[in-house]
Amino acid sequence: LGHDIHFHDKKIALLEAGPRKEYDHMPDSYSNRVSSISPGSATLLSSFGAWDHVCSLRLKPFRRMQVWDACSEAMIVFEKDDLDDMGYIVENDVIMSALTKQLDAVADRVEVFYRSRAVGYTWPLPSHSCDTSPWVQIELADGRRLQTKLLIGADGHNSVVRREAGIKNIEHQYDQSAVVATLHLSEATDNNVAWQRFLPTGPIALLPLSDTASSLVWSTSHEHASELLAMDEESFVDSINSAFWSNINHSDFIDTAGAMFRSAISLLKPSGTAVRQLPPSVAEVDPESRAMFPLGMGHATEYVQHRVALIGDAAHRVHPLAGQGVNLGFGDIACLAHHLSAAAFNGSDLGSLKHLLKFETERQRHNVSLIAATDLLKRLYSTRLAPLVLLRTWGLQATNALPPVKVRI
Amino acid sequence: QLSLFRLAAKRPFSTSHSSVDSEEIKKFQLLAHKWWDEEGEYSALHSMNDIRVPFIRDTLMSMSDNYHLGNPLSGVKILDVGCGGGLLSEPLARLGASVTGIDPLEDNIRTADRHKSFDPVLAKRIQYKSSSLEEIVEESMETFDVIVASEVVEHVADLETFIKCCSQVLKPEGSLFITTINRTQLSYVLGIVVAEKIMGIVPEGTHEWEKFVPPEELEHLLESNGFSVKTVNGMLYNPLWGSWSWMESTSLNYAVHAVKSGAQGQSGLTDAPAEMDIQQHSATAGTAG
Numbered sequence: 001l002g003h004d005i006h007f008h009d010k011k012i013a014l015l016e017a018g019p020r021k022e023y024d025h026m027p028d029s030y031s032n033r034v035s036s037i038s039p040g041s042a043t044l045l046s047s048f049g050a051w052d053h054v055c056s057l058r059l060k061p062f063r064r065m066q067v068w069d070a071c072s073e074a075m076i077v078f079e080k081d082d083l084d085d086m087g088y089i090v091e092n093d094v095i096m097s098a099l100t101k102q103l104d105a106v107a108d109r110v111e112v113f114y115r116s117r118a119v120g121y122t123w124p125l126p127s128h129s130c131d132t133s134p135w136v137q138i139e140l141a142d143g144r145r146l147q148t149k150l151l152i153g154a155d156g157h158n159s160v161v162r163r164e165a166g167i168k169n170i171e172h173q174y175d176q177s178a179v180v181a182t183l184h185l186s187e188a189t190d191n192n193v194a195w196q197r198f199l200p201t202g203p204i205a206l207l208p209l210s211d212t213a214s215s216l217v218w219s220t221s222h223e224h225a226s227e228l229l230a231m232d233e234e235s236f237v238d239s240i241n242s243a244f245w246s247n248i249n250h251s252d253f254i255d256t257a258g259a260m261f262r263s264a265i266s267l268l269k270p271s272g273t274a275v276r277q278l279p280p281s282v283a284e285v286d287p288e289s290r291a292m293f294p295l296g297m298g299h300a301t302e303y304v305q306h307r308v309a310l311i312g313d314a315a316h317r318v319h320p321l322a323g324q325g326v327n328l329g330f331g332d333i334a335c336l337a338h339h340l341s342a343a344a345f346n347g348s349d350l351g352s353l354k355h356l357l358k359f360e361t362e363r364q365r366h367n368v369s370l371i372a373a374t375d376l377l378k379r380l381y382s383t384r385l386a387p388l389v390l391l392r393t394w395g396l397q398a399t400n401a402l403p404p405v406k407v408r409i
Numbered sequence: 410q411l412s413l414f415r416l417a418a419k420r421p422f423s424t425s426h427s428s429v430d431s432e433e434i435k436k437f438q439l440l441a442h443k444w445w446d447e448e449g450e451y452s453a454l455h456s457m458n459d460i461r462v463p464f465i466r467d468t469l470m471s472m473s474d475n476y477h478l479g480n481p482l483s484g485v486k487i488l489d490v491g492c493g494g495g496l497l498s499e500p501l502a503r504l505g506a507s508v509t510g511i512d513p514l515e516d517n518i519r520t521a522d523r524h525k526s527f528d529p530v531l532a533k534r535i536q537y538k539s540s541s542l543e544e545i546v547e548e549s550m551e552t553f554d555v556i557v558a559s560e561v562v563e564h565v566a567d568l569e570t571f572i573k574c575c576s577q578v579l580k581p582e583g584s585l586f587i588t589t590i591n592r593t594q595l596s597y598v599l600g601i602v603v604a605e606k607i608m609g610i611v612p613e614g615t616h617e618w619e620k621f622v623p624p625e626e627l628e629h630l631l632e633s634n635g636f637s638v639k640t641v642n643g644m645l646y647n648p649l650w651g652s653w654s655w656m657e658s659t660s661l662n663y664a665v666h667a668v669k670s671g672a673q674g675q676s677g678l679t680d681a682p683a684e685m686d687i688q689q690h691s692a693t694a695g696t697a698g
Contacts, residue, residue: 008479133527149528345478346462347500352447354456 001337002106003048012110013146014257015138020100020114031091031287032180034207035216036194036323038087041330045098048130049105060208061085062389066195069245069381070200072258072393087323088193089207089215117141121151121164124307136307136351150351152309152336154285154329157298159314165305171298171317174378176202177225178320179296181216182286183240188212195279196321197244198381203321204243206279214280216240217320225292236290237282244279253254258393297321297375299368303360307351309334316367322374328367335362429513430566431543436614438495441516444494445524448613453646453653454496454560460644460653461559461664462500465586468640468666469555472584484508488553488578490542491561495521495535501557502534509553517541517683542574549578554660559588562627563620572634581671583635588644588664592621610648624659636667 001007037045037059045051063086068075078086103110122137135147153161162169183206185191202219209215216225218228218240228236298317303310310327336359343355380392440450447455459572469485470476477483483505489498492510494517502525503510512518518539525531538545556575563569577584590596597618628638644662646653 005478135527197564344503345466345481346459347466347503348458349499354447 001340002110002343004337004344005381006341007109007210010109010344010350013148014103014110014112014193015116015118015140016112016114017117020112029286029289030182030209030213030215031180032215032286033092034089034209035092035095035326036087036207037095038324038327038330039085040334041327042088044330044334045095046349048102050095050098050102053092053101055111057094057097058210059088059090059094060191060210061088061193062194062208064192065196065394066279067196067198068180068397069198069389069393070137071389072255083232089194089209091209113140118160121161123165137196148307148351149349150309150340152311154270154310154312155314155316157296157313157317159300159310161308162310162314165308167305167308167310168301169298170301173294173296174319175221176219176295176319177222177292179216179218179220179225179228179290179292181236181291182209183219183237183282184284184286185217186281186283186350189280191280193277193279194323195244197279199243200381200383203381204240205321205323206244206282207323214282216285218243219295222294229290229292233285233287240282245281257390261393297371298344299371303363304356305354306353309336309359316365316371318371318374319378321378322370324370324374328370331366333355334361335359369391428655430564433564433566433598434514437514438516441494441514441520442610444517444520451496452651453496453610454493456648456651457644457653458497458500460655461497461588462504464642464666465501465555465557466504467621468586470586480505485554485559486552487555487614488549490556490558490575491564491611492521492537493517495524497557497559498535498537499525499531502531506534506555508535510535510537511540511542511545512540513539513541542571542578546574546577551578551580553579553583555579555584555586557558557586559586560590562587562589562622563616565620568622568627569630570633572630572636576635576669579669581669584671585631585667586664587627587667588662589627590616590621590662591660592618592623593660596621599661601685608648609659610646624663624665627665631667635670637670640664640666680693 001010003014042051045054065078065086066075067078079081103112117140118138119141120139122138122139124134133147135149136151138146138148138151140146151161153159153165155161157171188211191211191214194205194207196203196205199220201221201224204218204220205216207217208217218225220228228239231239297315297319298313300310300315303315311332313325315332316328318328339355339359340350343350343352348355380388384387411412426493426498443450446452466481470481481504482501485506487498487501487508489501489508489510491493492498492512494508498508498510498521510518510521521535521537525535525537556579558571558575562568562571579585579603591601600621601616601618605613605615624641631638641659642664643656643659644653644664645656646662
């Protein structure tokens, strides 16, 4: 918003709980918190000059994504026909640094309060003829007071803004935690493929960082996650390799049924089946890089209220299996910025519900279906039961064979 | 009643014709505090901002050589006649203009003043005065770049006097923007019967059909008083969505843009009024249909 021309004489304050993060060059080791950035999100970041900084620090584009089942041979491959990148794996610190640089560029309009925390909010009363200020009042931990026409809550899935505004949240804790780590591959490779395998305990994904390193995101039960963190490095590496390579969960029945379906498809659509490639094997894990965090899903019943808007995880929280969490947030940002920019150009009061509701409708329509689909996939893939495995096997194979459906994803 | 008395006493050069109609004043007195409830009695006026602000903004931008997209009306002095609670004054001021808002009803001015007082930027850019148009003519000859009279001329007692006064306080080549309602069978059915009595879009009794102004009459009055009418465009209110849009026909609501001629004494060149192209600036929000 600070870079938007229609915001030329507006003032924006950003309250950030963490410290200022800016890097001129990245340390040799990779951070274990990474995000998969979609091309749409990259476009948003480049619209105000942040993407250039990301590129100058480091990122890894990937061209292909292979997703397959542990209980069958079914798999789906996403690939762009032209030589465009499908997406980018970027460390979160890199994105933060790029954003910090671009915030500095508009420091006359955007003031960032690092290491700050809001402790109290005073909401405007709905009555329109009262004498108290119609703006939102915010009290900071250090005693300073701010007032604003529009408060945007971007404070994560435990959003305080959401809670204080009285917006109800539908949430559900998954019985899973995600284990992240930075891994080193056995041998250098092009490494431009993202791999994800659905195990009955949860999906395990390998996201490329460089020719020799990849990032691990393994969603599994809380107990298993703790075990993974506790075991020695060699056992950890072995678990990863066997998770990707072993066929222990296959059953003959499923294999035969799957093979039958595959031959049927290859009759109808010869190009509809693809060869399953094997992911690279892992040699070692970066010490200190193992971490885990619990997973859940959430969706706020409202994204907006008079003078309040929620974006990102404060509005919705998804399972990492689709790698979409941060991209949904970027989508929220692009949409809200568009509506606020138009409102500013119309001279409107920025906190007015009229344009905030347009943002809410647009994003809820988009987000709800994706969140529901992600949740459904998570549940569908959490079982070994034959009928469901068959369903998802055939479903995956069919989806892989049908270009229109794949393109939409 | 007290405010009417003050008005009468303040008029030193009172003519027998005045543009302020005392009956009209009484109607608005009751609703003076309801202006800023976006869902209330004035909701249709709030949503009218979605088309009248871009109309004024884009017209002025197209007439100017240099403007800044972040502050498109910077340096422009605007007079908002019949400003009410300041519904239109505030967005225009946010876009950079210096706005003077006048309204004969003191309660309206009080509401407008209080509402702008919470915003330091608006408080500086807007001045409100409880006054009729004639009363400020003496001290404001050729002062303003733009006059906006939105939803006002259908309440005015003497339209010709009103237009003459507009001409006096407007700089040469200055712009006059008017939005009002046409006097047709359709506007009686939809504008009075449906809008007031049935659907309650406008509080009952707000409008008198006999005072609605046909665009031909308005154009004639403007042209014979030193204005050149540039644009006439019809407006339509959709009660389902509560939103306004432009329409070809002027049989209901319409908007006019006229320019005061530059040379003294010239009685306006008669340009054929053109249908307006809706200008699409890259960041303009589309109005909900």
